[in-house]
Amino acid sequence: MASRPQLAPVLRRLGRAPAHLRRPAALQQSVSLPTRCFSSSRPRFFQRTAVVAKSTNFTTETYPDIKRDSRFAQLTPEHVDYFRGLLGSESAVIDGVTKHEAADDIEPFNSDWMGKYRGRCQLVLKPGSTDEVSKILKYCNDNMLAVVPQGGNTGLVGGSVPVFDEIVVNMGRMNRIIDFDEVSGTLVADAGCILESADQFLASKGYIFPLDLAAKGSCHIGGNLATNAGGLRLLRYGSLHGTVLGIEAVLADGTVVDDLCKLRKNNTGYDLKQLFIGAEGTIGIITKVSILCPQRPQAQNVAFFGLESFEQVQLAFRAAKGQLSEILSAFELMDEGSQALVRQVTKNPSPLEGRYPFYCLIETSGSNADHDGEKLQSFLEDVMEKGIVADGTLAQDETQVKSLWAWREDITESLSHLGGTYKYDVSIPLKEMYQLVEDTRARVDAAGLLGDSDEFPVRAVVGYGHMGDANLHLNVATRRFDERVEKVLEPFIYEWIAERQGSISAEHGLGLMKKKYIGYSRNPTMIGLMKNIKNTFDPKGILNPYKYL
């Protein structure tokens, strides 16, 4: 099974990868066990319909005001020769500069997961070691060649694909586990390790990766650090700024920054590794990661319930914190709109009989399933009796745990099956969190863009997210591209958030999508300091240009 995650990219390339869905994958796993063949009757939920890439417009067409920076050199066959000589292996260089037939092979590296951004890159490099990354960057820096660092290419803000002809440096070949300390739980691994593979390795040792997200079957741990991904269990394990102990990275000029510390405490000078976390590949390429992993919980319980109002969601959240405090590991919110779309795409029967405006998923992690189960059940009875929760269910076994989680985790993927989605990943004080969805929906509706039939470009305005972290995903699901939609949404949403001192990007980052809007969440002094940092680490600006700042 260990090799399954690595297969994800190739499946995707063939245009049919449900690569991000661990639920069906996990069910599939049991198919291979001879005595458990009955699970084969469970259908796979998703078939990715077609390669989105070909139909996607080039980013340069969608955003004609972005101009190629003329300081950057054009790629020549001589450049390609250099990289070929450097990397040796045939598979490490995908060359579209001299070989036109390579265009199909390059396409997946040019297009983002959402099928929203598409670059015109001609060359993909896949280094196998830090030394190779260093030599690649030094050469690019010396020759003014722009570079896009790329992990699993699951980023949601257009940061992981080129805009023009930047070279893609894909980290997929650097995927070794280097060291694991079974006493402290410190994992040292290459940046290109797929999150799920790293977690499976840790599972065999009784540990867990302190981050989990629906894209785990494809995303890299280096990419997770680069985006400072938050994910499903931030509530429990905290942010990567706390769990990452050390980083090895290569700067634009090829300098290797060895800060691969394995210590929990190290107050000697500025904590530079923190800058790479969330830098989205703009100041260096992360090559190795050292991270503190917690003990894997022996018991996980999951409950799913329906609520009548957002007021009640908040009451439930407070009650959960109060009664489940030390075992609460996730508190996720989903509105009926988002669940309706998952039902429509997966055709799964919903876990609750009735329909409610809101649903929450609670997960507890602890060391004793019975003990936690009792706690969770008495919590549920309490919120039920007080009328906070309208209906709910408790997973009775592992399979139900997984299928309940799927209702949360399949949202992103389900939406992507129905057409393009405008995604806003925001943080707003809890009290007003859902108001943003309602206000946006009203605005899109008032503009005459929202409706059930084909004449309306917008299918639905939905909200879901990590309630526990006050992090809302506002998604506007469209039937087709229509420029009126974006005009109605932006800058309206950003202004709405700025008025409440919220963040316009809670966990997905800035990338290309939000570069213009950073001012809504950061003041000019902060932005000025950030630019200084960028210039110090990457004076020629070859790393991930046109994005971030």
Added chain:
Amino acid sequence: MSALRILVPIKRVIDYAVKPRINKTQTGVETVGVNHSTNPFDDLSIEESVQIREKKRAPGGVEDICVFSAGPPKAQDNLRNALAIGADRAIHVALKEGEDLEPLSVAKMLKLVTEQQKSNLVILGKQSIDDDSNQTGQMLAGLLGWPQATQACGIEFGAGDMVSVTREVDGGVETVRAKLPLIITTDLRLNKPRYANLPSIMKAKKKPMEKKTLADYGITSERRLKVLKVTGPEARQGGGKVEDVDGMISKLKELGAI
């Protein structure tokens, strides 16, 4: 038509999402510290019984749904869950942790239970996924002298106590008909088990659960079969290794596969 009194025997087994490991002594599968759940085929039996009642499928109605399990103390959780789905009452026969019954012992016990409970329909899973014996339903039918319809994927009730059962057979389906009293064993496509909702989980706590022992039925857990050795499937022969996705694609091209 007679009102139905349905008996649903269920078994607590290793959760099917858990990969089974063979124990050190090679006498069986490791069960300690492993998640357990209701045998998935039994989930289907419970769901079907409740649906027969809810959808009023039997002309005579459903008078009683009784779930039964012989298992460790934790099997009561599985019985409670069945009560939450909609069974009326439960009988738990306490086994010691690790104690296991052979299908014949189970069938003998079920014969007594069926008689005592005046059941006229017993719906069992076609097999339990731990030992895959696929025998209990058939043995029970033999002991009772009742007709049996195994591997059901559809059940319909007609006039005069007639029941039609569609079963999955190689290459298609077969429909059989028999009169109550009857034994039915369930197969995967019979229905889709539901989630127990909170109000019913709470209500289920108040439903009756009778506690019994093997001695109450005059059964012992003696074994007629001896397990000599349990071994895993042979490890797959390792294939060649390619360096990455592109390596694989060129390899596939080389082999003429794509």
